[in-house]
Amino acid sequence: MWxxxxxxxxxxxxxxxxxxxxxxxxxxxxxxxxxxxxGEYEETAIVYALFDxxxxxxxxxxxxxxxxxxxxxxDLAQNPDYTNYDSLKxxxxxxxxxxxxxLDRIKKPKDPGVFTSEENFLYYTTMPLQVGGNYKLEAxxxxxxxxxxxxxxxxxxxxxxxxxNTRVNFISPSGLSNFYSFRVNYFSDIAxxxxxxxxxxxxxxxxxxxxxxxxxxxxxxxxxxxxTETNFTFDLNVNSFFSTLARKVPNTTTRKEIKTDDNLxxxxxxxxxxxxxxxxxxxxxxxxxxxxxxxxxxxxxxGLVASRSFxxxxxxxxxxxxxxxxxxxxxxxxxxxxxxxxxxxxx
Numbered sequence: 001m002w003x004x005x006x007x008x009x010x011x012x013x014x015x016x017x018x019x020x021x022x023x024x025x026x027x028x029x030x031x032x033x034x035x036x037x038x039g040e041y042e043e044t045a046i047v048y049a050l051f052d053x054x055x056x057x058x059x060x061x062x063x064x065x066x067x068x069x070x071x072x073x074x075d076l077a078q079n080p081d082y083t084n085y086d087s088l089k090x091x092x093x094x095x096x097x098x099x100x101x102x103l104d105r106i107k108k109p110k111d112p113g114v115f116t117s118e119e120n121f122l123y124y125t126t127m128p129l130q131v132g133g134n135y136k137l138e139a140x141x142x143x144x145x146x147x148x149x150x151x152x153x154x155x156x157x158x159x160x161x162x163x164x165n166t167r168v169n170f171i172s173p174s175g176l177s178n179f180y181s182f183r184v185n186y187f188s189d190i191a192x193x194x195x196x197x198x199x200x201x202x203x204x205x206x207x208x209x210x211x212x213x214x215x216x217x218x219x220x221x222x223x224x225x226x227x228t229e230t231n232f233t234f235d236l237n238v239n240s241f242f243s244t245l246a247r248k249v250p251n252t253t254t255r256k257e258i259k260t261d262d263n264l265x266x267x268x269x270x271x272x273x274x275x276x277x278x279x280x281x282x283x284x285x286x287x288x289x290x291x292x293x294x295x296x297x298x299x300x301x302x303g304l305v306a307s308r309s310f311x312x313x314x315x316x317x318x319x320x321x322x323x324x325x326x327x328x329x330x331x332x333x334x335x336x337x338x339x340x341x342x343x344x345x346x347x
Contacts, residue, residue, distance in 0.1 A: 149305035169318035
């Protein structure tokens with residue numbers, strides 16, 4: 001899903017754009033005819049931050065663009081001296097009272113890729129953020145220039161159905177239901193949210209228990225009019241739920257244990273209007289036009305500072321639904337053991 005990709009990677013598209021820019025410059029300088037650029041290259045700060053009131057720690061990534069005549073952009077990207085600032089003074093200000101904190105710098109590992117994983121630094125703070133609060137992020141660069149951006153922290157989506165620790169039943173008096181209806185409340189500061197369900201179980205292999213979870217996408221809701229909605233309902237296709245299990249649960253008879261409680265999780269990821277707009281700008285280019293628009297809300301720099309929110313509801317499948325799953329569904333022969341039926345007997 002687009003939102004989770006952005007949250008996890010702090011918008012990799014912009015990083016790719018910078019690499020392509022550097023590669024283009026190298027290509028131009030390699031031609032037989034000399035190409036003179038208008039103006040000298042200017043180093044630019046790239047800032048990414050997504051603030052969430054429910055998080056206990058807030059991270060900010062700040063890197064810089066790079067260009068070196070006669071050098072490969074891919075080689076430069078692996079050199080932390082070209083991508084990282086030695087140190088920056090980074091602050092976060094609550095605009096309601098102008099109180100602020102200075103962010104600390106931490107080294108965090110990252111997966112290998114185009115950019116160096118040897119030296120990966122983030123700035124962070126544990127300052128609590130308030131829903132509806134306006135916050136300004138500032139970074140003072142080595143040359144004295146101030147890079148800044150502001151954002152308003154958004155609400156979380158309230159999941160009214162299913163509620164925590166209730167039992168979700170896909171079985172009606174007439175048999176397997178076609179749909180299960182979710183009910184949520186959301187607010188005008190949320191531009192979009194994605195809803196997913198995760199089915200949890202433990203697989204036993206050679207006496208070892210391995211937690212497993214199967215992701216089932218439910219719906220993506222666009223709040224393009226930026227309105228508040230209460231008791232908003234949408235449906236999960238029950239047949240799609242079991243079809244997803246059929247695709248993603250290994251087709252083996254290894255022991256797969258379903259606990260009575262906490263075997264179903266609902267997660268909701270929400271984004272503000274800025275993050276939604278950024279996503280739309282960076283969608284893949286289609287058609288004949290190859291012009292990639294540029295979007296940044298960072299003053300004196302590039303990047304994105306926006307807000308997101310996260311909601312997690314832990315619940316469980318009703319015994320009737322588990323009985324159907326383990327005894328009658330298309331995945332019934334996968335070695336299921338239910339905590340209330342430890343023998344695995346469907347009679």
